[in-house]
Amino acid sequence: MVSSFKKALESGKFVVTSEVAPPKGTNLEKMVHHIELLKDKVDAINITDHQSSVMRFPSLGGALLIKEMGGEPILQMTCRDRNRLALQADLLFASSRGIHNVLCLTGDSVLLGDHKEAKSVFDLDSSQLLAAIRRLERGKDLAGNDLDGGISFCAGAIVTPEANPLEPQLIKFEKKIEAGTEFIQTQAVYDLDRFKQFMDYARQFPAKILAGIILLTSAPMARFMNKNVAGVNVPQEPIDEMASAPKGRAIEKGIEIAGRMIMRIQEERMCDGVHIMAIGREELVPDIMAAARLV
Amino acid sequence: MIRSITQQKSEEEILRLLEGLGRVFIIGCGTCVTLTHTGGEPEVEAMKERLSDKGKLITGGVVLPVACDNLTGDALSKYGQQIAQADVLFIMTCAFGVQTVARQLKKLVVPALDTLFIGKETALGQFDEICLQCGACILGETGGICPVTSCHKGLVNGPCGGTNNGKCEIDSAKDCAWTLIYNRLKDLGTLDAMRRFQQPRNHQGEPKPGKLVISAS
Numbered sequence: 001m002v003s004s005f006k007k008a009l010e011s012g013k014f015v016v017t018s019e020v021a022p023p024k025g026t027n028l029e030k031m032v033h034h035i036e037l038l039k040d041k042v043d044a045i046n047i048t049d050h051q052s053s054v055m056r057f058p059s060l061g062g063a064l065l066i067k068e069m070g071g072e073p074i075l076q077m078t079c080r081d082r083n084r085l086a087l088q089a090d091l092l093f094a095s096s097r098g099i100h101n102v103l104c105l106t107g108d109s110v111l112l113g114d115h116k117e118a119k120s121v122f123d124l125d126s127s128q129l130l131a132a133i134r135r136l137e138r139g140k141d142l143a144g145n146d147l148d149g150g151i152s153f154c155a156g157a158i159v160t161p162e163a164n165p166l167e168p169q170l171i172k173f174e175k176k177i178e179a180g181t182e183f184i185q186t187q188a189v190y191d192l193d194r195f196k197q198f199m200d201y202a203r204q205f206p207a208k209i210l211a212g213i214i215l216l217t218s219a220p221m222a223r224f225m226n227k228n229v230a231g232v233n234v235p236q237e238p239i240d241e242m243a244s245a246p247k248g249r250a251i252e253k254g255i256e257i258a259g260r261m262i263m264r265i266q267e268e269r270m271c272d273g274v275h276i277m278a279i280g281r282e283e284l285v286p287d288i289m290a291a292a293r294l295v
Numbered sequence: 296m297i298r299s300i301t302q303q304k305s306e307e308e309i310l311r312l313l314e315g316l317g318r319v320f321i322i323g324c325g326t327c328v329t330l331t332h333t334g335g336e337p338e339v340e341a342m343k344e345r346l347s348d349k350g351k352l353i354t355g356g357v358v359l360p361v362a363c364d365n366l367t368g369d370a371l372s373k374y375g376q377q378i379a380q381a382d383v384l385f386i387m388t389c390a391f392g393v394q395t396v397a398r399q400l401k402k403l404v405v406p407a408l409d410t411l412f413i414g415k416e417t418a419l420g421q422f423d424e425i426c427l428q429c430g431a432c433i434l435g436e437t438g439g440i441c442p443v444t445s446c447h448k449g450l451v452n453g454p455c456g457g458t459n460n461g462k463c464e465i466d467s468a469k470d471c472a473w474t475l476i477y478n479r480l481k482d483l484g485t486l487d488a489m490r491r492f493q494q495p496r497n498h499q500g501e502p503k504p505g506k507l508v509i510s511a512s
Contacts, residue, residue, distance in 0.1 A: 080448075084495060105456075106450065106455040107448075108464070109447055109448065109464060109465045112464065112465070120448065122450065123495070123496075123498065124495050125448075125450045125451065125452050125455075127452045127492065128494070128495050131492070142495065160456045163454075164461075165461065167477060168453055168458070168473050168474060168476075168477040169453075169456075169458070172452060172454060175452050175490070175492055178492060187456060230456060230458060230459035231456060
């Protein structure tokens, strides 16, 4: 079973993914609205897994919903909350229900979320989860037992091109490639000249690379990310540009900047596509795509 | 030297644990908790005062040389009467000391401290966790720095995305273990060790509760 996302990656087209976040509770209205907005515009929709370690409706449930609504889900799976039994079981379930894309993540610490006293698991790490998927695809579980009925996934991972120090991050990145990752969605990039340097290195590997684009919503938001989000560096220029926007028009400026960046990435064929994140403002993703002349 | 690193419980919890227990005998220890200022001579004296202020009757107190020693029962025997008068033994040692006393005396015990980790003093007044006793040592492949202990997530294949300027995502005062390991292996010219894929760990190196019996040959 080859997923439509995998076909898009292999087609050589400029691939666009975005993401939606499940709600805290069972009111799925907003998530359904976001899926509705995105499902026919992007090649696949990531569904986050207890984003920032905040307990929410499960990513597996969100992925099923995307599938049922006719979209193409990328199931995000972190290693924070499930041991190897639970991770493998969820992969079996996902595959059986037609979910064939998965993004493997280590996961944030529970200390960053809203259940700070929870036990964190990390039985596997992201590269081991990738390897586990490839092993399940060969018909064996992690204990070496045969599976009755197989699975198939287009499996991906993330990288932080602006991590400091970078070298340990790249060693991990290469392990993810060796473990069988087919695509990479990067942490947000803003300095495209530096991203090009990263791509000069990354292009040697077989994985398709989608540059992470996070919508800037205000100058303070950009400064906040610089201060608090590991591996995100918004240069002064876009911060000044955001600050120069007329009152109440910062979002429009953010959309313009994101659109401009995506256009440049595409025009210069820097990488294989983009992953657009409009955290909390998913309804703006179509506007960003329009600004990038993708729709 | 390996040390048991402790921290005093909150006053609220202490008073809750001692609720209804009016007569208290206090036990400190001369080793680890003296080093961390959580159960040495000055702390035991201060606790006597604090609990007296809260209306407790202190029947006595002692700072044992080594509370986790097998001879702790003997050492406490000369305080027999004061201990007999007490409703509870309030113990300002690590959990090893508390359990040693509990095993040797038929008496209700209440810990005054939480045992945080097994580690060592790495600088004056600074204590770092060194070993989790996982039962599956990988120090030979990590330049002698333990990621199972020193990485918040216990990752064995390199850093997570939260690593930030050599520090951990949970606390900028904590080093990123994988930055330390990378630097060490680079210095040693053995970075290939870090490139090697580590299989999922055996988390049952010694299934809990640990027990080892050396058979006489």
